[in-house]
Structure formats: C-alpha cells, structure tokens
Amino acid sequence: MTEPSSVGPAAARSASGGVGTVHSVVLDVPDLTAEADFWTALTDGTVAKRDDDWITVVTPDRWGIAFQLAPDLVPPQWPGQEHPQQAHLDLYVPDLAAASTRAVELGATVLREGEQWITLADPAGHPFDVCLDEKADGVSVMGATFDCADASALARFWSGVMGEPVTYDADGVAMLGGSRPLLFQTVERYNPPRWPDPAYPQQLHLDIEVPDLDAGEAAVLAQGATRLPGQGDDFRVFADPAGHPFCLVR
Template sequence: MTEPTSAEPSAEQPPTGGVGTLDTVVLDVPDLTAEADFWKALTSGTVSSESDDWITVVTPDRWGIGFQLAPDLVAPQWPGQEHPQQVHLDLYVPDLAAASARAVELGASVLRENEQWVTLADPAGHPFDVCLKEGTEGVTVMGATFDCPDASGLAGFWAQVLGVPVTYDADGVAMLGGSRPLLFQSVEGYNAPRWPDPAYPQQLHLDIEVPDLDAGEAAVLALGATRLPGEGSGFRVFADPAGHPFCLVR
C-alpha cells in the first residue's frame, strides 16, 4: 500500500457527472456472522441490513461495508498473485500499535508492519491496512484500493463511472477524490478474477447505485465495462477493464 501525499505529483481529471454513486463495498465471506462482527467491532459500526446470505455494516463515517455469503471462498494469500487480494480496505487510525493490537484481539492476523501502516488479514483472510493519521477520531475508512495492471487507466474508468476527479496519478498509484475515495495500484503479474469461477474469486466488489439500470448498463459498457452473468430485479453484474466485478443496483 502506498499513500499519496500532497507533496507528490498529482494530475487532476475533472468530474464527468458520473453514472452512479458508490453504495457499498462488499466482501465475499464463508461466515457472515464472524466477519460482520469483526468489522462492526473494529469500526464501531452498526448493522443496517441482514438476511440469510447478506449483512451490511455502516461505519460512523458512513461507509457501507457489505458481507456476502460465499461458503467455498478461496481466501487470498497476500502478497502473491496465485491467490490475490484483488481489492483491500485502508483505515485511518490515531494510534497504530493500539489499532493493530485491537484488530488482532478481534481475530485479525498481522501480515506486515512498518512505521506508517500495518497490513493485516481479517478472519476470512481479506487483507486490509491500518494507516497512521494523527488527530483522527477512532477508526475511519480512508478508501478501497484496487490491484490492477494499469493504475492510471483504471482510475480513469472509475472517475467517469462515479463522476469524481482523479486527484493523484504517479509512480503506479492513482487516487480518486470525493467523499469515498478509491485508490489503484499497479501490480506486476496481476491475476484478474474470473467471476463466477470459484477458482479465481472476486474477493470484494463495489455496488454502484444508479437511477436506471438500462441507462446505467449502456453507460458503463460504453466506458469499457464488460457484462457478466447474474442479475435480479434490482441489480446487474459487470467487470471493470481490469476484470474486477461490480454491480449496478437500483
């Protein structure tokens, strides 16, 4: 994980109006209750919806984190690309040691440590970073970071989908602004998901809320998305140009 700073070069891309808005970051998990309880406790969030195969936790800073039942999930084995993480969450914390210890107490495992952030895996094996930010109150969500072969290109796609600017683009890392930032990091030997093939799982996906599914589908396909199998009365499934699945929801 590389965190852009204001001292580093950036490139502004103006917002386009966007196709939709980021509604929920959704993790595939083999145990709904264990995973939701972990993230609820870590972020001091609350459960906003719950069913037999889905739980949504809303954090105090208004990020929706969803958990989708995937009993046969092939967990990532960070940092390699044989079973890649695909996407991870970055959290801001005021005290790195205390936040890391709390995460471990709740069931996380430490994968890597340095002075600015600690990489951990949650109970389902999904990596996430706790990043030092002095003065922040409690645990807040910095954003979601996508592994990809071309950070600049994928940031451009998502900037148009969400209608937010690219606020940083250099050295294989790009970042979108807005109230719910997305980050992109170029990864050597990137291994894309092949949803719905369980041997190449998605690990995590975004739900994008749109006012009209037909118009939303036409717009994301024109931007470079690919239609994937799977739909219901209120959602349709796509892949971004790097192969990450996402849903348009209404």
C-alpha cells in the first residue's frame, strides 16, 4: 500500500506520549509526474524521493506530501458522497485571489469560492482548500482534514495516536494541536473507503512514523484501529474508526 520516504529523522514517541508522528500525507494518483509537479510548484517544495510508483515532495514548512501510483483511481466528485473526497489538505495563503489564480494556472480547478477560503481540485481530482492568512509567508500547510460521521469521536482516536490534545471541538468540527495539525469534520451520509476495494477507494492516507512496528501496532489497535491487509519490512496498514486507512512506517 505504501512506502516510507526520507522526510526527517526517525521519530521516537511524541513529546506527550503518542504512538508516533505524521511522516507524510499520501495521495493516490493516476499520474505521478503530473501530480508531483503540481504540488511542488504550488508549495515551492522539493522532491525528496522518486521511484517508479512513488514520489515524495517536502514543503518549506517540512510537511511531506507523497504520491503513490494508482492507475485505476476513481477520483472524488466533491461535494457528493457517491465518490467522496474523504480527506483533504488545507493551505494557508496571504492572498486568496492570487493563490487561486496560481493554482489554476498550474492545473487546478475551482470548486467553490468563499470570503475566507477557496476550494479547488488538483489535477488528479483531489479537493484542497486555500485559506486566507494575511500573515502567511507564501503557501504553507495548515493541516489535513478528514471527513467522518462523528468528528469528536475521531478526534479522540487520533489524539491518542498522536499524543496531541484536542484544541477545538464544536459544531461538527474538531482539531488536534501540535506541529502537524489534524482536523475532522462531520459529514452527513459519510461514505467511508473500504480499502483495498477499488469500488470504494481511499483517496489519501497518513503515514505515521514509529520507532517500533510491533509496539506501534499494539498501541493503535488498543486505541481502536483495525488491521488491514498489507505490510512490508518497514510498514503496516490499518484503518481508523471512520475507515480511513493509514500506515505505520519506520
């Protein structure tokens, strides 16, 4: 399912006692080069790893955004739930209009415009938001947002995994703090992925870096994760309580 890349030094445990740290946000894509080129240009990132079926881009603010080849990907059709987005990246930008124009020039499509954020789709169809922050120094990653049936419950799960507090929980939206924020939004008629069923594909997943796969597996299962098929010497595959696949990597 996934392959780790070289974003930073191996993590021990998070300072507050979690299982691991966010290593990369991984998007399934039918065209590795087109997707990596888009996100490299949009974020002013650099390519850290390139294989036949995998490319990792590291942003200036040290987020890893990786792309794994999925030739038969069924792209999301935002905002419906027949082929849902499931998760998306949020970016801070100092100028919404300029950021949107730049993204479209690079190959994005505008899906919705608002006063504080604009929703677009990247060349593979993955939605993402550019969010206004007039103090931002260029494009930076605000966090990754996951759709779910119960934002509060999913935030509690990921708080245990990441060892980070829930810093916001109201009106169907919850958020974890820390250097790699994760956000969760309650969606009506939420339609989860059923990995590895291609009819209900994952759209993206997190790679969580851990110092020990056996200990990490025991810890995430105790938090409420489900083991999924697929593993290698340096990764194992799980699903969170909302069905989102994720990998423990080392």
